[in-house]
Amino acid sequence: MDEQTATEAMDNFTAIWNTYTLEGEVVHWLACSLYAACRKGSTPTVGKGLMEGNCVSLTRILRSSKLSLIQFFSKMRKWADMSNLSQDFRLRMDRLERNFEVSTVIFRKFEPIFMDMFQNPQGAEPPRQPRSRKHRRLPCHISDVFKFCWTLFVYTKGLPPLYRADGHVSSDEPPPCVLERLCELHDGLVVEAKGIKQHYFKPYIQKLFQKQILKGHEELLTEMLDPQNFIDNNKAINREYEEYVLTVGDFDERVFLGADADEEIGTPRKIIQEMTTSQTAAQSQLQQHVEKSGSLAPSTPLTGRVYLKEKDLLVTPVSSATQSVGRLQSMVAGLRTAPSDHLMQIFKSCSRDPTESILARVKTLGQTFKEHYTNDSDDTPGAHIEILYYKILENVIVQETKRLHGRDMSVLLEQDIFHCSLMACCLEVVLFSY
Structure with a gap:
């Protein structure tokens, strides 16, 4: 840079x-x-x-x-x-995001179509190179074919219009093609697919052959996957596409092919896996059993029903309140109605120590609540309110310190409305639990 x-x-x-x-x-x-x-x-x-x-x-x-x-x-x-x-930059970002959304949909359709033609690319590992003095080219692995096909597609769809057909279409009878069969299997339009192939994709590939980017049979546009051509073709297409991405500033659509694609994209995608013979037989047996019995449980005495929860648990106000109080008790277990040692250290690290003002404020708010609610006791909700307040306050301060990279928290801790709002939230939680 x-x-x-x-x-x-x-x-x-x-x-x-x-x-x-x-x-x-x-x-x-x-x-x-x-x-x-x-x-x-x-x-x-x-x-x-x-x-x-x-x-x-x-x-x-x-x-x-x-x-x-x-x-x-x-x-x-x-x-x-x-x-x-500028507005031009915003429009470019909108176009970039739309391209990403379209490419995501296309890639999800590309996987099942590819598996109708070839094996599952998620399957076996590619063969290792033999350790010998004489280097021998190995046939391309299925995962290499998968990556090559996708890279060739994303590169050709981004080429300029000058690569399109000039209106001349060969009158010779076209060779056998699987487009019609693939369109039947995946709800495609045969006429549209053949038109795109003849007027767009085929001229693209011909220009790539003429520029010696691709190697193979130039007239039939074949032999690109042959061992003597595939390695050079794969390197050339990836090199040309990288140059295109750097020139246009678009995102690299090969991101879908990486092992960390889910993390780099930001959303998980389902990986299509090929079912083995045993898995297919097991699925067939399960389907027959469900149709006969109407249940997924195996028809044996050892169904394990005693380990399952009841479908309709009897929920009453008392049981619901008991569960809420139990969850609250587990949250405040082992804590006391005072700041923890860690929270006290955070207070002392501030430029203005807010310990006294916070303790006094909590005491005042707690006393106001108790006067209008009940008498003071360790078993009353008031004690839980203070414990929960200090617990949440510590979590908030720790997170803010990390987010602001160690900045002084004095300004936040001196805000009266912040502490009153936090105490009110803790009060609502405790009262709801009881």
Whole structure:
């Protein structure tokens, strides 16, 4: 990354940090500032003038900051508002997010279609290279074919219009094609699929052959997966796609292929697994049993019913209150009506020690409550209120200290409305439990 972009990103981040309260991880907001600064710049090219952006990969920024794509889009919208970014940049981000949503849907459809043609890519490991002096190319593994097909698709769909057909369509009889069968299996439109293949996808592949990016039979557009061609084709397509991603500034759609795809995307996706023969037989037997008996329980004396809870538990106001009190008792077990040692250390670390004011405030509010409710006793709800108050106060202060990276908590702890509101919430919890 060039020094000018890094300096601009840091200056913008510092200005926003001093103006707004940034929630969450600081490095995530720094990634947003970095991406915005990268897309503002331009890079000189050989014979092409200037290129928008500085060729910094969005995927590398997100991986380095451990920020998922979905979180990135959410935080980037907030960053655009705080930084007052241009409308063109906002439109570009909207288009980027729409592309991501479309690609997510396409990839989910791509997996079952691929498994109708090939084996499950989640299956066996690829074969290891033999340890011999003479290097021999091995046939491509099914997982390599899966990644190659997806990368070829995401690269060709992003190519400019000049790669499309020029109106000339060969009158020769087309070779056998599985498009019609795949459309029947996956609710596709045969006419539309064949039109896209003939007028868009086929010209794309022909241009890639002409530019010697792909190797194989140039007339039939075959032999791309043959051992003598596949390794070079795979490297070439990945290299061309990486160049395209850096040039356009789009997200790398190969993120769906990685082992950490769920974390990098931000939402879990279901992995389609191929069922074995034994699993298929077991599912068939279970289906027959359910149809006959109408129950999932096996028809044997040892059904284990004694270990299951009753379907309709008898719920009464007394039992409900007992459960609530039990949960409350477990929350305050082992604690006392005073700040813990850890909380006292936090109070003393503040520039102005709020211990006396907090203790006095709690005593006053507690006394006001007891005067209107009941007499003082260790078994009354009043004691639980104070214990719960100190417990929650400690949790809040600890979390705020982590979020603000050790800033002084004196201002927060001196806010009377904060303590009164927290005490009122604890009061509501305890009274509801009883």
